[in-house]
Amino acid sequence: MRTAQPGPTFYDTLEVSPRASAPVIKAAFRCLVQLNHPDKNLGDDSAAGRLIAIVQAYTVLSDPEQRRKYDLSSGATKPLVERRGAGRPANPVAGDPQKPSFRTFAFRPLD
Numbered sequence: 001m002r003t004a005q006p007g008p009t010f011y012d013t014l015e016v017s018p019r020a021s022a023p024v025i026k027a028a029f030r031c032l033v034q035l036n037h038p039d040k041n042l043g044d045d046s047a048a049g050r051l052i053a054i055v056q057a058y059t060v061l062s063d064p065e066q067r068r069k070y071d072l073s074s075g076a077t078k079p080l081v082e083r084r085g086a087g088r089p090a091n092p093v094a095g096d097p098q099k100p101s102f103r104t105f106a107f108r109p110l111d
Contacts, residue, residue, distance in 0.1 A: 010057035011075060018071070022062065029058040 014028045022063050032054050035042070041047035060066045 002077070010061050013053050013057040014061065022064075025058070025061050035088065037088065 009018075011020070014020075014025060014032065016025055016028045018023040020028070033051065036047055036050045036054060037045075038051060060070050
């Protein structure tokens with residue numbers, strides 16, 4: 001008997017990690033909506049379907065309660081929690097250990 005292959009997860013649809021924070025999910029959503037909008041893909045009949053899948057994934061993953069339920073139903077034994085940012089920064093500015101250094105965030109699509 002053949003088992004059906006599961007479709008892409010909401011994380012796959014948004015091209016983010018299951019450990020992605022809310023701002024990363026939002027940035028990925030905005031980028032993918034711009035790339036896959038039917039108005040920008042006039043000859044592509046599947047663009048509307050991709051946009052619907054992206055919006056559905058974002059609707060679930062942007063709401064903390066729905067995301068927790070999705071993570072639990074998808075086989076995770078406990079909700080995934082991002083542990084970064086706890087305590088002191090990993091790379092303080094040279095000369096001042098109390099002042100953190102910041103890098104600019106840039107979302108790059110996965111190749």
